[in-house]
Amino acid sequence: xxxxxxxxxxxxxxxxxxxxxxxxxxxxxxxxxxxxxxxxxxxxxxxxxxxxxxxxxxxxxxxxxxxxxxxxxxxxxxxxxxxxxxxxxxxxxxxxxxxxxxxxxxxxxxxxxxxxxxxxxxxxxxxxxxxxxxxxxxxxxxxxxxxxxxxxxxxxxxxxxxxxxxxxxxxxxxxxxxxxxxxxxxxxxxxxxxxxxxxxxxxxxxxxxxxxxxxxxxxxxxxxxxxxxxxxxxxxxxxxxxxxxxxxxxxxxxxxxxxxxxxxxxxxxxxxxxx
Amino acid sequence: xxxxxxxxxxxxxxxxxxxxxxxxxxxxxxxxxxxxxxxxxxxxxxxxxxxxxxxxxxxxxxxxxxxxxxxxxxxxxxxxxxxxxxxxxxxxxxxxxxxxxxxxxxxxxxxxxxxxxxxxxxxxxxxxxxxxxxxxxxxxxxxxxxxxxxxxxxxxxxxxxxxxxxxxxxxxxxxxxxxxxxxxxxxxxxxxxxxxxxxxxxxxxxxxxxxxxxxxxxxxxxxxxxxxxxxxxxxxxxxxxxxxxxxxxxxxxxxxxxxxxxxxxxxxxxxxxxx
Numbered sequence: 406x407x408x409x410x411x412x413x414x415x416x417x418x419x420x421x422x423x424x425x426x427x428x429x430x431x432x433x434x435x436x437x438x439x440x441x442x443x444x445x446x447x448x449x450x451x452x453x454x455x456x457x458x459x460x461x462x463x464x465x466x467x468x469x470x471x472x473x474x475x476x477x478x479x480x481x482x483x484x485x486x487x488x489x490x491x492x493x494x495x496x497x498x499x500x501x502x503x504x505x506x507x508x509x510x511x512x513x514x515x516x517x518x519x520x521x522x523x524x525x526x527x528x529x530x531x532x533x534x535x536x537x538x539x540x541x542x543x544x545x546x547x548x549x550x551x552x553x554x555x556x557x558x559x560x561x562x563x564x565x566x567x568x569x570x571x572x573x574x575x576x577x578x579x580x581x582x583x584x585x586x587x588x589x590x591x592x593x594x595x596x597x598x599x600x601x602x603x604x605x606x607x608x609x610x611x612x613x614x615x616x617x618x619x620x621x622x623x624x625x626x627x628x629x630x631x632x633x634x635x636x637x638x639x640x641x642x643x644x645x646x647x648x649x650x651x652x653x654x655x656x657x658x659x660x661x662x663x664x665x666x667x668x669x670x671x672x673x674x675x676x677x678x679x680x
Numbered sequence: 681x682x683x684x685x686x687x688x689x690x691x692x693x694x695x696x697x698x699x700x701x702x703x704x705x706x707x708x709x710x711x712x713x714x715x716x717x718x719x720x721x722x723x724x725x726x727x728x729x730x731x732x733x734x735x736x737x738x739x740x741x742x743x744x745x746x747x748x749x750x751x752x753x754x755x756x757x758x759x760x761x762x763x764x765x766x767x768x769x770x771x772x773x774x775x776x777x778x779x780x781x782x783x784x785x786x787x788x789x790x791x792x793x794x795x796x797x798x799x800x801x802x803x804x805x806x807x808x809x810x811x812x813x814x815x816x817x818x819x820x821x822x823x824x825x826x827x828x829x830x831x832x833x834x835x836x837x838x839x840x841x842x843x844x845x846x847x848x849x850x851x852x853x854x855x856x857x858x859x860x861x862x863x864x865x866x867x868x869x870x871x872x873x874x875x876x877x878x879x880x881x882x883x884x885x886x887x888x889x890x891x892x893x894x895x896x897x898x899x900x901x902x903x904x905x906x907x908x909x910x911x912x913x914x915x916x917x918x919x920x921x922x923x924x925x926x927x928x929x930x931x932x933x934x935x936x937x938x939x940x941x942x943x944x945x946x947x948x949x950x951x952x953x954x955x
Contacts, residue, residue, distance in 0.1 A: 435713060439711075504817045509818070510943050511943065513825075513940040535777075547778075547779045549830075551832075552832065553830055554828065554853075663788050665792070668781070
């Protein structure tokens with residue numbers, strides 16, 4: 406992407422800044438993309454939660470951290486454009502992948518809603534990261550090894566009726582289901598409702614993976630089942646993976662379990678033999 | 681994970697090797713996790729397609745590349761365990777994330793099917809990577825910014841009836857849909873069938889993103905619509921993202937388009953105001 410004025414604009418574009426929306430991955434430095442590390446090093450202004458930013462390493466004295474307690478993603482996105490339009494090098498920090506229930510959608514939406522030419526001239530890049538779903542899956546085997554869907558259970562920005570309808574179709578389609586934002590103090594009962602809905606479609610033995618703080622020092626990955634899971638095993642920092650009808654678990658030699666969803670589907674026809 | 685013999689086994693476990701199933705990410709070195717780079721450097725045996733392995737950088741003379749033309753994933757998984765059980769440090773290479781339509785599920789399934797204690801003693805780790813879906817999404821904005829599903833259109837290992845049923849539920853649930861393996865010479869018509877199915881549920885203006893070789897030198901990202909897409913724009917190396925009813929596109933200042941799916945859902949109630 407170029408930030409130069411194009412041929413239709415006789416007036417040279419003002420020198421504008423750069424806005425990078427980056428994903429740290431799960432947290433461990435070893436799972437963060439080098440391009441993301443470079444953006445962090447080049448940043449003048451860092452926007453995001455201090456907790457996430459510090460996961461990525463120390464902040465230099467010449468770097469500003471704008472860690473508003475502001476929970477409004479659109480306000481943070483607009484702040485980022487305002488600073489970048491002034492020529493600053495701004496990095497918006499999300500954990501995981503910035504495109505998955507994180508800041509990338511808000512930043513692009515803010516641009517869509519603006520007709521400020523200075524915002525349009527900002528050099529906007531989005532750098533992906535390893536998402537919590539894939540990091541959790543890797544720790545426990547390959548539960549996302551076949552068709553899956555990724556949903557947020559938060560009804561802050563969408564009505565519960567939409568969430569329930571989606572869960573129903575995800576269940577009917579026999580997708581493996583990865584749930585973000587599964588439970589919060591403000592919404593203690595929605596995970597229970599979701600599990601009740603899924604239990605109408607899948608057996609109690611269906612493997613369920615709970616990944617909390619995966620890739621961080623307090624990492625805990627638990628394997629349970631749809632029949633046994635208790636909602637209080639889950640909090641807002643837990644990624645929940647519900648298996649499909651084919652997802653299997655088996656014991657690890659050193660304790661714990663491996664969980665995977667095979668790449669094949671049972672089929673009477675000969676050309677679908679596993680392997 | 682430990683490879684030591686546990687208390688139930690009085691005979692010390694044999695010294696066994698390590699089997700790392702790794703994801704290179706989309707291809708560019710800047711998007712590969714440092715932990716993955718380390719595994720590649722430590723590898724004695726590399727299993728995977730030469731094309732992928734060479735994307736990751738040069739192979740040292742002391743490293744073996746086992747690039748069978750073998751298309752059978754289970755055979756490659758068993759070869760990896762056989763070598764690791766002999767004490768080798770084996771790395772199985774996938775592009776993207778190894779847990780998404782790649783080798784992790786086959787490797788864990790091979791372990792599940794084996795009762796060889798030497799295989800059980802192998803130090804098995806799976807290291808995630810940035811998947812093609814997230815890499816493509818980042819290049820074009822945030823099309824996966826809300827609930828989405830990830831499907832393979834290949835019917836090598838599952839019947840088309842299952843695929844069609846899943847597509848139907850993904851459409852009814854208004855998920856954004858990321859399609860892997862959308863089309864091959866052996867299956868030229870299935871993408872057309874999938875698009876016909878989706879057109880019954882979504883408007884012709886629905887944004888569609890085609891990401892080919894994203895993160896590689898020949899990268900090409902195209903934005904089209906469900907009404908305009910032609911199946912011959914797509915091949916096996918293309919990742920296709922079909923928007924939900926809310927996915928939007930708008931022009932970039934320098935040409936091309938941004939595509940995103942907002943984090944909010946229209947709702948008459950006051951507590952769901954966007955932002």
